[in-house]
Amino acid sequence: MKIRKLYIDPQVKDYPETAGISARIKAGQIVVADPDEVLRDIRSGNNPETAGKHSLFITRNKGPFIRKCPGTSHYTCCDYHILHxxxxxxxxxxxCILQAYFHPPVLTLFVNFREMTDQLETLFSSGPMYRTGTGEFTDSLIWEPVYPLASHLVNLFSGRDNAVLELKTKTVATQGLLGLDHRRNTIVSWSLNTEKAIREQERGTASLDDRIHAAAECQLRGYPLGFHFDPMIWYPGCEADYARVVRKLFRRIDPGNVVWISMGSFRFMTHLQEIIERRHPRSDIVYGEFIRGQDGKMRYFKPLRIRLYRALAEAIRNLAPDVTLYFCMEDDEVWGKVLGYTPDQSGGLPSILDASAARHCGLDPNRILEFPRNPVDTLPVPPV
Ligand code: SF4
Structure with missing residues:
Protein backbone atom coordinates (compact mmCIF):
# COMPACT_ATOMS: atom_id res chain seq x y z
CA MET A 1 0.00 0.00 0.00
CA LYS A 2 1.34 3.40 -0.90
CA ILE A 3 0.79 6.22 1.58
CA ARG A 4 -0.41 9.25 -0.39
CA LYS A 5 -1.32 11.62 2.43
CA LEU A 6 0.34 12.21 5.73
CA TYR A 7 -1.91 13.96 8.23
CA ILE A 8 -0.08 15.40 11.22
CA ASP A 9 -1.64 16.37 14.54
CA PRO A 10 -0.23 19.81 15.50
CA GLN A 11 0.47 18.44 19.00
CA VAL A 12 3.15 16.12 17.57
CA LYS A 13 4.44 18.13 14.64
CA ASP A 14 7.70 18.97 16.42
CA TYR A 15 8.34 15.45 17.76
CA PRO A 16 11.55 13.85 16.43
CA GLU A 17 9.49 10.71 15.71
CA THR A 18 7.23 12.73 13.39
CA ALA A 19 10.23 14.20 11.61
CA GLY A 20 11.71 10.70 11.14
CA ILE A 21 8.49 9.26 9.74
CA SER A 22 7.88 12.26 7.45
CA ALA A 23 11.39 11.97 6.07
CA ARG A 24 10.87 8.32 5.14
CA ILE A 25 7.34 8.49 3.76
CA LYS A 26 7.26 10.60 0.64
CA ALA A 27 3.69 11.87 0.71
CA GLY A 28 1.85 15.16 0.79
CA GLN A 29 1.79 16.45 4.37
CA ILE A 30 -1.17 18.20 5.96
CA VAL A 31 -1.16 19.54 9.52
CA VAL A 32 -4.75 19.18 10.71
CA ALA A 33 -6.13 21.35 13.48
CA ASP A 34 -8.97 18.92 14.14
CA PRO A 35 -8.80 15.11 13.76
CA ASP A 36 -12.34 15.22 12.38
CA GLU A 37 -10.85 16.80 9.25
CA VAL A 38 -9.03 13.51 8.60
CA LEU A 39 -12.18 11.47 9.08
CA ARG A 40 -14.25 13.78 6.89
CA ASP A 41 -11.65 13.56 4.14
CA ILE A 42 -11.55 9.74 4.29
CA ARG A 43 -15.35 9.49 4.40
CA SER A 44 -15.86 11.74 1.39
CA GLY A 45 -14.79 9.09 -1.16
CA ASN A 46 -16.64 6.00 -2.43
CA ASN A 47 -14.35 3.54 -0.71
CA PRO A 48 -13.33 4.89 2.71
CA GLU A 49 -11.82 1.57 3.82
CA THR A 50 -9.33 1.74 0.95
CA ALA A 51 -8.75 5.49 1.28
CA GLY A 52 -7.90 4.89 4.94
CA LYS A 53 -5.09 2.57 3.86
CA HIS A 54 -3.49 5.31 1.74
CA SER A 55 -3.53 7.98 4.47
CA LEU A 56 -1.52 7.97 7.65
CA PHE A 57 -2.48 10.09 10.65
CA ILE A 58 0.41 10.75 13.03
CA THR A 59 -0.88 11.75 16.42
CA ARG A 60 -0.79 11.26 20.21
CA ASN A 61 -2.63 8.50 21.98
CA LYS A 62 -4.68 10.64 24.32
CA GLY A 63 -6.09 7.70 26.25
CA PRO A 64 -4.46 4.74 27.99
CA PHE A 65 -1.90 2.83 25.95
CA ILE A 66 -2.60 -0.38 27.84
CA ARG A 67 -6.06 -1.85 27.77
CA LYS A 68 -7.52 -5.16 28.73
CA CYS A 69 -8.60 -7.06 25.63
CA PRO A 70 -12.41 -6.78 25.52
CA GLY A 71 -12.69 -10.38 24.29
CA THR A 72 -16.19 -11.42 23.42
CA SER A 73 -19.10 -12.36 25.64
CA HIS A 74 -19.96 -16.03 26.31
CA TYR A 75 -16.62 -17.39 25.06
CA THR A 76 -13.42 -18.16 26.95
CA CYS A 77 -10.98 -15.25 26.85
CA CYS A 78 -7.27 -15.32 27.60
CA ASP A 79 -6.91 -12.14 29.69
CA TYR A 80 -4.58 -10.40 27.31
CA HIS A 81 -3.52 -6.78 27.44
CA ILE A 82 -3.43 -4.68 24.35
CA LEU A 83 -0.68 -2.14 23.87
CA HIS A 84 -2.41 0.42 21.68
CA CYS A 96 -10.16 -8.10 8.53
CA ILE A 97 -12.43 -6.88 11.31
CA LEU A 98 -10.64 -3.52 11.33
CA GLN A 99 -12.43 -2.56 8.12
CA ALA A 100 -15.65 -2.40 10.14
CA TYR A 101 -14.34 -1.60 13.60
CA PHE A 102 -13.32 2.00 13.01
CA HIS A 103 -15.65 4.56 11.41
CA PRO A 104 -14.02 5.15 9.04
CA PRO A 105 -10.78 3.22 9.42
CA VAL A 106 -7.63 5.25 8.89
CA LEU A 107 -4.00 4.31 9.38
CA THR A 108 -3.00 5.87 12.68
CA LEU A 109 0.31 5.86 14.45
CA PHE A 110 0.84 7.20 17.96
CA VAL A 111 4.21 8.84 18.47
CA ASN A 112 4.01 9.93 22.12
CA PHE A 113 6.44 7.17 22.94
CA ARG A 114 7.55 8.78 26.21
CA GLU A 115 4.01 8.62 27.63
CA MET A 116 3.76 5.00 26.52
CA THR A 117 7.04 4.26 28.29
CA ASP A 118 5.81 5.89 31.50
CA GLN A 119 2.62 3.82 31.44
CA LEU A 120 4.57 0.64 30.81
CA GLU A 121 6.94 1.40 33.70
CA THR A 122 3.88 1.72 35.96
CA LEU A 123 2.69 -1.63 34.67
CA PHE A 124 6.05 -3.32 35.23
CA SER A 125 6.15 -2.13 38.82
CA SER A 126 2.62 -3.26 39.60
CA GLY A 127 3.30 -6.92 40.35
CA PRO A 128 1.35 -9.48 38.34
CA MET A 129 2.28 -11.26 35.16
CA TYR A 130 1.25 -9.50 31.98
CA ARG A 131 0.92 -10.84 28.49
CA THR A 132 0.83 -7.77 26.34
CA GLY A 133 0.69 -7.40 22.58
CA THR A 134 0.53 -4.73 19.90
CA GLY A 135 -1.18 -6.79 17.21
CA GLU A 136 -4.82 -6.23 18.08
CA PHE A 137 -5.76 -2.98 16.30
CA THR A 138 -2.97 -3.18 13.74
CA ASP A 139 -0.17 -5.49 12.63
CA SER A 140 2.77 -5.28 15.05
CA LEU A 141 5.51 -4.80 12.45
CA ILE A 142 4.11 -2.84 9.50
CA TRP A 143 5.77 0.41 10.53
CA GLU A 144 9.22 -1.01 11.27
CA PRO A 145 10.80 0.36 8.07
CA VAL A 146 9.71 3.93 8.90
CA TYR A 147 9.35 3.95 12.68
CA PRO A 148 11.05 1.12 14.60
CA LEU A 149 8.64 1.15 17.53
CA ALA A 150 8.66 -2.63 17.91
CA SER A 151 12.42 -2.59 18.33
CA HIS A 152 12.12 0.07 21.06
CA LEU A 153 9.49 -2.07 22.79
CA VAL A 154 11.69 -5.17 22.67
CA ASN A 155 14.38 -3.18 24.52
CA LEU A 156 11.84 -1.85 27.01
CA PHE A 157 10.50 -5.31 27.89
CA SER A 158 13.94 -6.92 27.99
CA GLY A 159 14.85 -8.29 31.41
CA ARG A 160 11.45 -7.69 33.05
CA ASP A 161 10.42 -10.54 35.28
CA ASN A 162 6.64 -10.08 35.08
CA ALA A 163 5.84 -9.05 31.52
CA VAL A 164 6.13 -10.43 28.03
CA LEU A 165 5.50 -8.61 24.80
CA GLU A 166 3.96 -10.41 21.87
CA LEU A 167 4.56 -9.00 18.40
CA LYS A 168 1.99 -10.48 16.05
CA THR A 169 2.45 -10.14 12.31
CA LYS A 170 1.85 -11.35 8.78
CA THR A 171 4.94 -9.53 7.54
CA VAL A 172 8.62 -10.45 7.49
CA ALA A 173 9.76 -7.07 8.81
CA THR A 174 11.91 -8.64 11.52
CA GLN A 175 15.31 -7.37 10.37
CA GLY A 176 15.49 -4.70 13.08
CA LEU A 177 14.71 -7.21 15.83
CA LEU A 178 17.43 -9.73 15.09
CA GLY A 179 20.37 -8.10 16.84
CA LEU A 180 18.52 -6.93 19.96
CA ASP A 181 19.21 -8.06 23.53
CA HIS A 182 15.63 -9.25 24.06
CA ARG A 183 16.33 -11.72 26.91
CA ARG A 184 13.37 -13.78 25.74
CA ASN A 185 10.84 -11.23 26.99
CA THR A 186 9.46 -10.81 23.47
CA ILE A 187 7.50 -13.52 21.70
CA VAL A 188 7.46 -13.04 17.95
CA SER A 189 4.27 -14.52 16.53
CA TRP A 190 2.93 -15.16 13.08
CA SER A 191 -0.63 -15.67 11.94
CA LEU A 192 -0.61 -18.73 9.71
CA ASN A 193 -3.03 -20.00 7.16
CA THR A 194 -3.11 -22.38 4.22
CA GLU A 195 -1.39 -21.26 1.03
CA LYS A 196 -4.78 -21.10 -0.69
CA ALA A 197 -6.27 -18.91 2.07
CA ILE A 198 -3.23 -16.61 2.03
CA ARG A 199 -3.37 -16.30 -1.76
CA GLU A 200 -7.10 -15.68 -1.93
CA GLN A 201 -7.89 -13.82 1.31
CA GLU A 202 -4.74 -12.13 2.63
CA ARG A 203 -3.83 -9.50 0.05
CA GLY A 204 -0.45 -7.87 0.53
CA THR A 205 0.79 -10.22 3.25
CA ALA A 206 3.97 -12.32 3.22
CA SER A 207 3.78 -15.84 1.80
CA LEU A 208 3.63 -18.84 4.12
CA ASP A 209 7.21 -19.84 3.27
CA ASP A 210 8.48 -16.33 3.95
CA ARG A 211 6.66 -16.15 7.30
CA ILE A 212 8.16 -19.49 8.38
CA HIS A 213 11.60 -18.39 7.18
CA ALA A 214 11.34 -15.16 9.19
CA ALA A 215 10.24 -17.16 12.24
CA ALA A 216 13.23 -19.50 11.83
CA GLU A 217 15.57 -16.48 11.71
CA CYS A 218 14.03 -15.10 14.92
CA GLN A 219 14.41 -18.53 16.51
CA LEU A 220 18.09 -18.54 15.57
CA ARG A 221 18.44 -15.21 17.39
CA GLY A 222 16.89 -16.72 20.51
CA TYR A 223 13.37 -15.34 20.34
CA PRO A 224 10.54 -17.53 21.66
CA LEU A 225 7.81 -17.91 19.04
CA GLY A 226 4.03 -18.03 18.84
CA PHE A 227 1.68 -19.01 16.01
CA HIS A 228 -1.97 -18.25 15.42
CA PHE A 229 -4.16 -20.25 13.10
CA ASP A 230 -6.88 -17.66 13.14
CA PRO A 231 -9.10 -17.34 11.24
CA MET A 232 -9.17 -20.88 9.93
CA ILE A 233 -11.21 -20.84 6.74
CA TRP A 234 -13.22 -23.80 5.62
CA TYR A 235 -13.16 -25.06 2.02
CA PRO A 236 -13.19 -28.61 0.61
CA GLY A 237 -9.83 -30.21 1.39
CA CYS A 238 -8.78 -27.55 3.87
CA GLU A 239 -8.02 -30.07 6.63
CA ALA A 240 -5.25 -31.66 4.55
CA ASP A 241 -3.94 -28.18 3.69
CA TYR A 242 -3.80 -27.15 7.36
CA ALA A 243 -1.93 -30.36 8.19
CA ARG A 244 0.53 -29.52 5.37
CA VAL A 245 1.14 -26.07 6.91
CA VAL A 246 1.93 -27.73 10.25
CA ARG A 247 4.43 -30.13 8.63
CA LYS A 248 6.10 -27.21 6.85
CA LEU A 249 6.24 -25.23 10.07
CA PHE A 250 7.92 -27.92 12.14
CA ARG A 251 10.48 -28.70 9.47
CA ARG A 252 12.03 -25.33 10.39
CA ILE A 253 10.75 -24.58 13.89
CA ASP A 254 11.72 -26.31 17.14
CA PRO A 255 8.49 -27.20 19.00
CA GLY A 256 10.33 -26.62 22.28
CA ASN A 257 10.71 -22.95 21.36
CA VAL A 258 7.00 -22.37 20.70
CA VAL A 259 5.22 -20.63 23.58
CA TRP A 260 1.71 -21.17 22.23
CA ILE A 261 -0.39 -21.90 19.20
CA SER A 262 -3.93 -20.58 19.01
CA MET A 263 -6.80 -21.77 16.88
CA GLY A 264 -9.87 -19.83 15.86
CA SER A 265 -12.26 -20.06 12.95
CA PHE A 266 -13.61 -17.35 10.65
CA ARG A 267 -16.30 -15.26 12.34
CA PHE A 268 -17.75 -11.90 11.49
CA MET A 269 -20.17 -9.25 12.58
CA THR A 270 -22.99 -8.98 10.07
CA HIS A 271 -22.07 -5.46 8.99
CA LEU A 272 -18.64 -6.72 7.86
CA GLN A 273 -20.35 -8.82 5.19
CA GLU A 274 -21.33 -5.78 3.10
CA ILE A 275 -17.76 -4.47 3.25
CA ILE A 276 -16.27 -7.83 2.22
CA GLU A 277 -18.71 -8.12 -0.69
CA ARG A 278 -17.96 -4.59 -1.85
CA ARG A 279 -14.18 -4.53 -1.34
CA HIS A 280 -13.27 -8.16 -1.98
CA PRO A 281 -15.71 -9.27 -4.70
CA ARG A 282 -13.64 -12.36 -5.52
CA SER A 283 -13.80 -13.65 -1.96
CA ASP A 284 -16.51 -16.21 -1.18
CA ILE A 285 -15.82 -16.61 2.53
CA VAL A 286 -19.10 -15.09 3.69
CA TYR A 287 -21.24 -17.51 1.67
CA GLY A 288 -20.75 -20.64 3.76
CA GLU A 289 -23.30 -21.95 6.24
CA PHE A 290 -23.11 -19.83 9.34
CA ILE A 291 -24.99 -19.55 12.59
CA ARG A 292 -25.19 -16.55 14.86
CA GLY A 293 -23.02 -17.17 17.93
CA GLN A 294 -23.90 -16.11 21.46
CA ASP A 295 -21.85 -12.95 20.97
CA GLY A 296 -23.87 -12.01 17.85
CA LYS A 297 -21.07 -12.89 15.42
CA MET A 298 -21.66 -15.29 12.54
CA ARG A 299 -19.67 -18.51 12.86
CA TYR A 300 -19.40 -21.89 11.17
CA PHE A 301 -21.68 -24.57 12.65
CA LYS A 302 -20.14 -26.01 15.75
CA PRO A 303 -19.67 -29.56 14.33
CA LEU A 304 -17.78 -28.05 11.40
CA ARG A 305 -15.60 -25.96 13.70
CA ILE A 306 -14.85 -29.01 15.81
CA ARG A 307 -13.92 -31.01 12.70
CA LEU A 308 -11.56 -28.27 11.51
CA TYR A 309 -9.90 -27.87 14.90
CA ARG A 310 -9.51 -31.62 15.40
CA ALA A 311 -7.66 -31.95 12.10
CA LEU A 312 -5.32 -29.11 12.99
CA ALA A 313 -4.82 -30.17 16.60
CA GLU A 314 -4.02 -33.73 15.55
CA ALA A 315 -1.42 -32.52 13.04
CA ILE A 316 0.18 -30.31 15.70
CA ARG A 317 0.07 -32.99 18.40
CA ASN A 318 1.84 -35.45 16.07
CA LEU A 319 4.85 -33.19 15.70
CA ALA A 320 4.71 -31.02 18.79
CA PRO A 321 2.95 -32.99 21.53
CA ASP A 322 3.91 -30.60 24.33
CA VAL A 323 3.06 -27.28 22.72
CA THR A 324 0.43 -25.19 24.51
CA LEU A 325 -2.63 -25.15 22.27
CA TYR A 326 -5.59 -22.92 22.95
CA PHE A 327 -8.69 -21.48 21.36
CA CYS A 328 -9.45 -17.88 20.77
CA MET A 329 -13.14 -17.33 21.52
CA GLU A 330 -14.54 -20.83 21.86
CA ASP A 331 -16.71 -22.46 24.50
CA ASP A 332 -16.13 -25.38 26.85
CA GLU A 333 -17.82 -27.89 24.55
CA VAL A 334 -15.33 -27.16 21.77
CA TRP A 335 -12.42 -27.30 24.19
CA GLY A 336 -13.58 -30.64 25.56
CA LYS A 337 -14.29 -32.26 22.21
CA VAL A 338 -11.05 -31.15 20.58
CA LEU A 339 -8.46 -30.99 23.36
CA GLY A 340 -10.08 -33.31 25.92
CA TYR A 341 -10.31 -30.78 28.75
CA THR A 342 -11.81 -27.40 29.55
CA PRO A 343 -9.69 -24.44 30.65
CA ASP A 344 -11.22 -24.48 34.14
CA GLN A 345 -9.98 -28.02 34.66
CA SER A 346 -6.45 -26.66 34.21
CA GLY A 347 -6.70 -23.52 36.31
CA GLY A 348 -8.23 -21.27 33.65
CA LEU A 349 -6.92 -20.10 30.28
CA PRO A 350 -5.04 -17.05 31.61
CA SER A 351 -3.05 -19.27 33.98
CA ILE A 352 -2.34 -21.84 31.26
CA LEU A 353 -0.87 -19.11 29.06
CA ASP A 354 0.96 -17.37 31.91
CA ALA A 355 2.57 -20.69 32.85
CA SER A 356 3.68 -21.31 29.27
CA ALA A 357 5.09 -17.77 29.01
CA ALA A 358 6.90 -18.27 32.31
CA ARG A 359 8.41 -21.57 31.12
CA HIS A 360 9.57 -20.31 27.74
CA CYS A 361 10.45 -16.74 28.54
CA GLY A 362 12.31 -17.36 31.76
CA LEU A 363 9.92 -15.33 33.93
CA ASP A 364 9.32 -16.00 37.57
CA PRO A 365 6.49 -18.58 37.77
CA ASN A 366 5.68 -17.45 41.31
CA ARG A 367 4.48 -14.16 39.89
CA ILE A 368 1.59 -15.91 38.18
CA LEU A 369 -0.65 -16.61 41.13
CA GLU A 370 1.00 -14.49 43.75
CA PHE A 371 -0.81 -11.26 42.89
CA PRO A 372 -4.38 -10.27 42.09
CA ARG A 373 -5.05 -10.04 38.36
CA ASN A 374 -5.70 -6.98 36.27
CA PRO A 375 -4.85 -3.92 38.33
CA VAL A 376 -4.21 -2.43 34.87
CA ASP A 377 -7.82 -1.34 34.97
CA THR A 378 -6.92 1.09 37.72
CA LEU A 379 -3.92 2.60 35.91
CA PRO A 380 -4.21 6.37 35.70
CA VAL A 381 -5.58 7.63 32.40
CA PRO A 382 -3.34 10.41 31.09
CA PRO A 383 -4.96 13.81 30.62
CA VAL A 384 -6.41 14.40 27.17
S1 SF4 B 1 -2.80 -8.41 8.56
FE1 SF4 B 1 -4.82 -8.60 7.66
S2 SF4 B 1 -6.19 -9.14 9.39
FE2 SF4 B 1 -4.26 -8.38 10.25
S3 SF4 B 1 -4.65 -6.21 10.63
FE3 SF4 B 1 -3.71 -6.39 8.60
S4 SF4 B 1 -5.41 -6.50 7.13
FE4 SF4 B 1 -6.23 -6.90 9.19
Missing part, protein backbone atom coordinates in the same frame (compact mmCIF):
# COMPACT_ATOMS: atom_id res chain seq x y z
CA UNK A 85 0.29 1.73 19.32
CA UNK A 86 -1.93 2.71 16.40
CA UNK A 87 -4.72 1.51 14.19
CA UNK A 88 -5.56 -0.19 10.89
CA UNK A 89 -3.20 -1.90 8.52
CA UNK A 90 -1.38 -1.49 5.22
CA UNK A 91 -2.15 -5.09 4.25
CA UNK A 92 -5.65 -6.00 3.12
CA UNK A 93 -7.16 -9.28 4.32
CA UNK A 94 -10.72 -9.81 3.14
CA UNK A 95 -11.90 -10.90 6.59
Missing amino acids: IGAYCTMDCSY
